[in-house]
Amino acid sequence: ETGVTQTPRHLVMGMTNKKSLKCEQHLGHNAMYWYKQSAKKPLELMFVYNFKEQTENNSVPSRFSPECPNSSHLFLHLHTLQPEDSALYLCASSQDPGSQETQYFGPGTRLLVL
Amino acid sequence: DAKTTQPPSMDCAEGRAANLPCNHSTISGNEYVYWYRQIHSQGPQYIIHGLKNNETNEMASLIITEDRKSSTLILPHATLRDTAVYYCIVRGSGTYKYIFGTGTRLKVLA
Numbered sequence: 001e002t003g004v005t006q007t008p009r010h011l012v013m014g015m016t017n018k019k020s021l022k023c024e025q026h027l028g029h030n031a032m033y034w035y036k037q038s039a040k041k042p043l044e045l046m047f048v049y050n051f052k053e054q055t056e057n058n059s060v061p062s063r064f065s066p067e068c069p070n071s072s073h074l075f076l077h078l079h080t081l082q083p084e085d086s087a088l089y090l091c092a093s094s095q096d097p098g099s100q101e102t103q104y105f106g107p108g109t110r111l112l113v114l
Numbered sequence: 115d116a117k118t119t120q121p122p123s124m125d126c127a128e129g130r131a132a133n134l135p136c137n138h139s140t141i142s143g144n145e146y147v148y149w150y151r152q153i154h155s156q157g158p159q160y161i162i163h164g165l166k167n168n169e170t171n172e173m174a175s176l177i178i179t180e181d182r183k184s185s186t187l188i189l190p191h192a193t194l195r196d197t198a199v200y201y202c203i204v205r206g207s208g209t210y211k212y213i214f215g216t217g218t219r220l221k222v223l224a
């Protein structure tokens with residue numbers, strides 16, 4: 001248990017659906033991250049939020065829309081996804097995005113797009 | 115691209131020490147070495163990190179060579195639950211970016 005929770009843990013959706021992934025951290029951290037891990041590929045950073053402000057968008061397609069209403073919650077809104085978007089989506093948090101602050105990861109949401 | 119090179123897989127007998135190597139020959143002076151592991155289909159778990167001194171915590175020890183071009187993660191008494199993919203990451207001070215490579219798949223054998 002890292003103090004970072006993600007829901008749902010598993011999600012199956014069609015290409016025309018709209019769904020949202022939720023992440024919550026109970027560590028009092030100020031920075032939150034979304035990562036994508038496709039099968040047999042390294043983790044890829046998608047978005048970074050610091051004090052609720054987006055500070056990084058790593059060329060992510062607009063069908064992925066993040067939202068950070070406060071420092072404890074992070075959402076990833078999904079719409080009109082493609083089958084190649086099927087992956088493990090991981091949320092992480094850290095005290096702040098700089099320095100040597102360690103990132104702590106949630107368990108991930110395994111997404112299957114049909 | 116990842117700044118580290120790790121063997122793709124290793125086996126270790128249960129109860130023995132697991133020594134996982136990592137090469138980071140282009141590391142610069144302010145870059146830290148981090149180790150994480152990922153048990154199947156779970157989120158990466160932080161293990162340990164260091165700059166130039168050897169480090170030890172309740173999970174593992176990190177040995178960094180004097181020239182800092184390589185390091186070794188040591189799990190002193192491997193158990194079956196240590197079977198996972200282990201990632202060595204080089205990260206600069208003042209940057210949040212972790213660049214994950216493909217890691218080493220450690221299999222602990224009974």
